[in-house]
Amino acid sequence: xxxxxxxxxxxxxxxxxxxxxxxxxxxxxxxxxxxxxxxxxxxxxxxxxxxxxxxxxxxxxxxxxxxxxxxxxxxxxxxxxxxxxxxxxxxxxxxxxxxxxxxxxxxxxxxxxxxxxxxxxxxxxxxxxxxxxxxxxxxxxxxxxxxxxxxxxxxxxxxxxxxxxxxxxxxxxxxxxxxxxxxxxxxxxxxxxxxxxxxxxxxxxxxxxxxxxxxxxxxxxxxxxxxxxxxxxxxxxxxxxxxxxxxxxxxxxxxxxxxxxxxxxxxxxxxxxxxxxxxxxxxxxxxxxxxxxxxxxxxxxxxxxxxxxxxxxxxxxxxxxxxxxxxxxxxxxxxxxxxxxxxxxxxxxxxxxxxxxxxxxxxxxxxxxxxxxxxxxxxxxxxxxxxxxxxxxxxxxxxxxxxxxxxxxxxxxxxxxxxxxxxxxxxxxxxxxxxxxxxxxxxxx
Numbered sequence: 057x058x059x060x061x062x063x064x065x066x067x068x069x070x071x072x073x074x075x076x077x078x079x080x081x082x083x084x085x086x087x088x089x090x091x092x093x094x095x096x097x098x099x100x101x102x103x104x105x106x107x108x109x110x111x112x113x114x115x116x117x118x119x120x121x122x123x124x125x126x127x128x129x130x131x132x133x134x135x136x137x138x139x140x141x142x143x144x145x146x147x148x149x150x151x152x153x154x155x156x157x158x159x160x161x162x163x164x165x166x167x168x169x170x171x172x173x174x175x176x177x178x179x180x181x182x183x184x185x186x187x188x189x190x191x192x193x194x195x196x197x198x199x200x201x202x203x204x205x206x207x208x209x210x211x212x213x214x215x216x217x218x219x220x221x222x223x224x225x226x227x228x229x230x231x232x233x234x235x236x237x238x239x240x241x242x243x244x245x246x247x248x249x250x251x252x253x254x255x256x257x258x259x260x261x262x263x264x265x266x267x268x269x270x271x272x273x274x275x276x277x278x279x280x281x282x283x284x285x286x287x288x289x290x291x292x293x294x295x296x297x298x299x300x301x302x303x304x305x306x307x308x309x310x311x312x313x314x315x316x317x318x319x320x321x322x323x324x325x326x327x328x329x330x331x332x333x334x335x336x337x338x339x340x341x342x343x344x345x346x347x348x349x350x351x352x353x354x355x356x357x358x359x360x361x362x363x364x365x366x367x368x369x370x371x372x373x374x375x376x377x378x379x380x381x382x383x384x385x386x387x388x389x390x391x392x393x394x395x396x397x398x399x400x401x402x403x404x405x406x407x408x409x410x411x412x413x414x415x416x417x418x419x420x421x422x423x424x425x426x427x428x429x430x431x432x433x434x435x436x437x438x439x440x441x442x443x444x445x446x447x448x449x450x451x452x453x454x455x456x457x458x459x460x461x462x463x464x465x466x467x468x469x470x471x472x473x474x475x476x477x478x479x480x481x482x483x484x485x486x487x488x489x490x491x492x493x494x495x496x497x498x499x500x501x
Contacts, residue, residue, distance in 0.1 A: 114257020
């Protein structure tokens with residue numbers, strides 16, 4: 057087959073990799089000048105700064121398999137980030153409260169949650185354990201039973217403190233979500249299952265960080281004569297025909313219609329409808345309902361040693377931090393500090409039309425608001441990775457809608473992949489690309 061892959065993020069790269077391994081011809085179209093999507097890194101002041109995804113989960117073995125295939129699984133090149141994912145919540149703007157893994161057991165040990173609230177919170181464990189035990193770790197729709205409940209609304213009945221100083225800031229840190237952006241089903245399935253953030257194995261690469269895996273895979277695909285990797289190539293329209301597919305592409309100021317036997321749509325779910333005007337009404341209804349949370353990342357080089365600053369701070373919306381969700385500080389050993397802050401979706405939307413310079417000014421004002429001792433600190437340099445469509449939201453009802461979409465079955469000559477079909481970890485997005493390719497291979501188109 058000749059398969060066109062639209063989108064060169066980790067899902068599209070995974071699909072292209074699987075297809076070429078099976079002997080198929082692949083045309084991979086990516087609008088940016090390098091592949092990787094939301095899993096890339098840039099070298100900045102001698103530090104590899106990721107522009108999206110920060111780490112990988114040890115339980116997602118497909119990424120380990122990919123690292124071995126690419127020859128980048130050397131133990132001395134792997135960074136264990138488990139300790140780095142132990143965070144401090146800045147409570148009431150003055151008290152730093154540490155917590156462990158992102159799960160209810162860690163919440164039960166949270167020193168700031170009152171005992172009576174903890175008791176009520178622990179009473180919810182049997183229902184949530186049922187989701188975790190019965191759910192398929194590769195199928196989010198297997199846990200759809202409680203998808204009609206908003207997670208924060210549900211937990212507030214038992215422990216408002218847990219929501220304000222554990223759940224909201226923690227989910228905002230990982231995803232940029234606001235309180236209405238995730239259901240009870242997604243929360244339980246994604247944090248207590250076998251492919252979750254609650255485990256102890258969180259890793260990345262010392263060189264290039266999380267972006268190394270997409271950089272190496274992109275290089276491997278570019279060097280393969282079976283793959284036509286076209287960077288800086290945007291897609292205007294995708295059409296299916298009885299005898300194949302057509303993709304209108306634009307690059308270097310010119311347009312071209314690329315033809316193939318099948319297509320893998322590896323773009324964010326909220327981009328699909330605009331690219332496929334021939335979608336049927338039911339599939340279009342699903343894609344039109346897909347929404348993404350913004351999650352900007354701002355990097356700073358500060359003219360001061362780290363000093364008394366903690367490694368990490370989570371900033372709760374309950375205390376007025378609706379825009380910036382967390383801060384991290386690393387002493388560079390030369391009198392400077394490398395720092396970054398991450399924005400929540402609310403802030404990204406409020407300032408969607410702001411210039412980069414204005415965003416940097418606003419972001420630094422948030423840092424000083426949280427940590428006034430930095431007011432006189434000189435910022436040597438800063439840059440922002442703008443991610444307006446970073447992570448798919450899973451509000452109540454979303455997973456049921458996803459199940460209805462999947463029950464429609466495959467679309468002739470088309471396979472879909474991306475984080476919106478599963479979870480937004482790098483490993484799950486990559487896995488969705490593998491499955492899309494295998495689906496096309498099994499169907500023969």
